[in-house]
Amino acid sequence: MSPRGVAIPDLRERLFDAAERVVARDGAAALTSRAVTNEAGCAKGVLHTHFASLDEFVADLVLDRFARASAVAEALPPRAGTGTVAENLMAVASAVLSLDPGVVGLAVTRPAASQRIREAWRTGAPGFGVVQESVEDYLREERRLGRIAAGADPQSVALALVGTLHHLLMTDGAGGSDARDRVERLVHALVTVPAP
Structure with a gap:
């Protein structure tokens, strides 16, 4: 336990990590400010010193985790022409699927x-x-580079991929290799260039 009044390095990330462990171990219903601070080894009031409420904390946690996955996606456009299209899309899909469905589900329950x-x-x-x-x-x-079919519809392909990822996260189906296999099959179906 950190002594009272002593700054805790990376406190925000420490609290977020602790919340993820509480949800993974005990479920969303067990997430309280005290459960988080106990798990993080902090004084019980520290969460409310930095967040106005548990709801604000949960929102910031979910937004932080989505920002991480989004950063992987934002790095995607400059990768055009490198690797394979399927591998590049799967890197983004894997980043989204790595989000903890329990944490994402908190937003629905609160x-x-x-x-x-x-x-x-x-x-x-x-x-x-x-x-x-x-x-x-x-x-x-x-x-434009000719690595996917000229008739491919980027908007529809992106919507199909993101819609599938959303579905898997919100139905607690994001964990395990089965989700990755399903998304990989979808990606191949969406971007495979037909033989001339």
């Missing part, structure tokens, strides 16, 4: 957190929209 997340996404915070835009931009460039 209406105030959900509202805050939706508002943040509406005003440009990284989330599914950023992932979709990045995949679209990447696929447009790959189409």
Whole structure:
């Protein structure tokens, strides 16, 4: 336990990591500010010193984790012409699938957190929209380079991929190799260039 009044390095990340462990071990219903601070080894009031409420904390946690996955997607368009299209798309899919479905599900179970997340996404915070835009931009460039079919529709392919990822996360189906296998089959079906 950190002594009172002593700054804790990387406190925000420490609390976020602790919340993920609590949810993974005990489920979303067990997530309380005390459970988080106990898991993080911090004084019980430290969470409320840095966040106005548990809902704000949950929203910031979900937004932080989506920002990480979105950063992988935002790096995708400059990769056009390198690797394979399927490998590049799977790197983004894997980043999204690595999000903890239990943590993402918190936003559904906590209406105030959900509202805050939706508002943040509406005003440009990284989330599914950023992932979709990045995949679209990447696929447009790959189409220009002739690495996917000239008739491919980047917008529809991106929507299909992101919609599938959203479905898997929200139905707790993101864990394990089965989800990755399903997404990999989808990616190949969406971007395979037919033989001339």
